[in-house]
Amino acid sequence: MNKEDQVLTGFRELYNKLAWLNKTKMEVSLKGYKSSEVHCIEYIGKNADSNVTKLAESFYMTSGAISKMTKKLIHKGLIESYQKPENKKEIYFRLTEQGKAIDKIHNDLHKEFQERDKEVFEQVTDEQFEGVLRFVEKYSRHLDAEIKKQGLDLKSEKE
Secondary structure (H helix, E strand, O other), X not given: OOHHHHHHHHHHHHHHHHHHHHHXXXXXXXXXXXXXXXHHHHHHHHOOOXXXXXXXXXXXXXXXXXXXXXXXXXHOOOEEEEEEOOEEEEEEEEEOHHHHHHHHHHHHHHHHHHHHHHHHHOOOOHHHHHHHHHHHHHHHHXXXXXXXXXXXXXXXXXX
């Protein structure tokens, strides 16, 4: 296996192990909520004036798919929509108290997982972190260029 294959396989295996290890605790703590819903709640909690366009871009989904999800979240009482007095056309979202509670559970779980994995990250030097981050950014820019070159609309591809 060449180095490129080793890196990609390593990233994939790492992600799969992490998802598998965290899955049960997430499902128990966030029972009744899909992962996509929880991540939408997280995004809205962290980003003021979230709207369908911003969410679609962030999650590489179509506006239609995001509209459907936000309607479900409104129906579940997790988010609410609002408009600004100066812009009656655009609809924005914010968390309700129930949405904030789900977001807190999710954030607390991430902190717990980070604490569990802390010993590994404490052994990584700043130089090693910088190298990994440079690689991830470079590879991400390459993939962005490939997507653009192929004329792919990532939002509709991921729906």
